[in-house]
Amino acid sequence: MRINLIPIQIRNNSLIDYIKKNLELVFNSEVLIDNIELDLKKYFNESRNQYYSTEIIASSISLSDKLNGKVLLLVDVDLFVPVFTYLFGEAQLDGKISIVSTFRLYEEFYTGRTNDKLFYKRVLKEALHELGHNFGLIHCESWNCVMHASAGIEEVDVKGENFCGKCKSVITGKMI
Ligand SMILES: [Zn+2]
Ligand SMILES: [Zn+2]
Numbered sequence: 297m298r299i300n301l302i303p304i305q306i307r308n309n310s311l312i313d314y315i316k317k318n319l320e321l322v323f324n325s326e327v328l329i330d331n332i333e334l335d336l337k338k339y340f341n342e343s344r345n346q347y348y349s350t351e352i353i354a355s356s357i358s359l360s361d362k363l364n365g366k367v368l369l370l371v372d373v374d375l376f377v378p379v380f381t382y383l384f385g386e387a388q389l390d391g392k393i394s395i396v397s398t399f400r401l402y403e404e405f406y407t408g409r410t411n412d413k414l415f416y417k418r419v420l421k422e423a424l425h426e427l428g429h430n431f432g433l434i435h436c437e438s439w440n441c442v443m444h445a446s447a448g449i450e451e452v453d454v455k456g457e458n459f460c461g462k463c464k465s466v467i468t469g470k471m472i
Contacts, residue, residue, distance in 0.1 A: 298366070299319055300366065302331055302332055303331075305371065316329060323467070349377055360392070371399075375399070384396065387429035389432065391430055392430065421455065422452065425446075431470050436462070438460045439454060439455055
């Protein structure tokens, strides 16, 4: 199964390259960088100063009609859904589209200090996590597994950076 990586307004080519290479390794699958005509401004909520994640996903379904496989949107804007203060990402469970925001994954956001290595690792973990939901995985009990839920950045950092054996076998089953 192919994975399409769609960076929106992200100009950090080295990050995109890192994510692509690592997704290819983990999923043992081709990852294509593509784009869709999505205008994020439409999903901006002025009172929250954030972007409505679920609506971005909903609009992406028809926009990515021609793309086979899974579609991971990578954005740099702050995402929300009404019941949460913010989101690192969201995905259609056992579906096609997922989204990850880099906004709250920068170490600068928390400490003011740049840490590219940590930032890249966080983006990769959240990309794997949301794609895992696309492959039908729900949250995993194991802290060693990237499918563990993360309520805050500390939990993103603590959880493992790959799928546990159980979660991995679900993905492998769907890849065939
Ligand atoms: Zn999740
Ligand atoms: Zn797991």
